[in-house]
Amino acid sequence: MSQKRLAAALFAFFLGGLGIHKFYLGQVGLGILYLLFCWTGIPLIVGFIEGIIYISMSDADFTAKYGV
Template sequence: MIQRAILVVAIFLAILLALTFGDALLAQAYAWISQLTGWIVHNFADLYAGLRYYLSTHTTKVVLAIALTIPVSWWVFRSREKELRNPANHRKIAIVLAICLGWLGAHRFYLGQIGWGIVYLLILWFFAPLVIVLSLIDAVRYFFMTDEQFTIART
């Protein structure tokens, strides 16, 4: 159940990022990531203020992203039900989550490793660049694992 919820959140964030950074993708993404990292390093209140500002200035994008997330998630779950249960796809989804949302520990939560996910959030609170590096290391590690090794590692 938590895997489906995380997959829905990942789809939503991917759609929202595509809508937000559609024009000048690299320049905007770089500015957003550096600004977001600066907020997180200083205080979560700054992150809340930034999210609140973003929601107030880009309300239509957020609503459109939510409206698109629901049918896309439904389609993915309906058409790919058997494939989503395949351990190889769990590994692929974990790699994508580690790259895109690894700084939040989303890949660890997706794999059911709640404790490690909380550790990632704590590291994020104290030193954000470290958690980004750790999540990229996890992505590379998952990429080079076989499906059998991945199944053993996630238990």
């Protein structure tokens, strides 16, 4: 597992409700959207699911999709 993918997954698990993983992946617009809706709890759930997705992806798929 690459360091970038692991970092993105950990950010999504622990700080996903604030969208930190989106900022890390260079998706600033989505990061701001997560921040705006963090009070609803929805970004927290979505961030947790995205963390699982990041862990289950291969390094090649992760690099192809996010370019990190």
